[in-house]
Amino acid sequence: MGVVSARLAELGVVLPSVAVPSGNYVPFRLVGNLLYVSGQIPRVDGVDHFFGVVGADISPEDGYRAARLCALNLVARVHAALEGDLDRVVACVQLRGFVNAPPDFQRHPAVIDGASDLLVEIFGEKGRHVRTALGVGSLPRGASVEVDAIFEVERQF
Template sequence: MSRTARRLSELGLALPSLKGPSGSYVPFRRSGGLVILSGQVPRVDGKDAFQGRLGEDMTVAEGQAAARAAALNLLAQLATAVDGDLDRVEACLQLRGFVRAVPDFADHPAVVDGASDLIVEVLGERGQHARTALGAGSLPRGFSVELDAIFQVAD
């Protein structure tokens, strides 16, 4: 068992199965040692979850849980890009989080911390990343959070 698979098991996590793209795009692109991941939302057990707006019908804690779920989906997509071997991940270079919120909501970074924390919990130092947390008036299918990321991987 790889160290990353062992760590996921220690955390009581399993990478979910993902369905294909819902539009005209690919789920990831590789360029040399970079993997650029398309946006992932908080689908849980194959079902849409965590729909709503922060500051209206979702708390920061619920937003963090949504971000964790979306981050787990990012890692699942990354695993596909590296043929299932997450030990090939050298670094998470960038994470961008989009948070669907009411106009006066100001805790976007706290919500995206849910994703950042999960990535670091799973990958350790390799998971530390630069980050942007943005507010959004709407997101696809009413999701509360969407994430994308760029990873450096060994060939």
């Protein structure tokens, strides 16, 4: 068992299954040592969670939980891309978080902390990243949050 897999077990974290893309795109792309992961919404094993506008339909605390689920799906995508070897992750380079929020909402960073916190819990210092947290007028499938990321990984030859 790898270090990151052991950390997941220690945290009691089980990676969800990942679905095939619902549109004309790929879920991840490896370019050199950078792994780009497409946007993930709060879905667990094919079931969507946390619908609506953060700060209107759901609380910022539920938005935080939604962002954690998004990050869990990011990790599941990385796991698939790296054929199960999460120890190949050198660093999470960048995380972008999108919060479905009303125009006057200002707690986007606190919501996206849910994703950031989970990545650091799982990967430690390798999970620290640069980040953007934005408010948007709507998200796919009515999701409250969506996140995407770029990871630096060790190449296998």
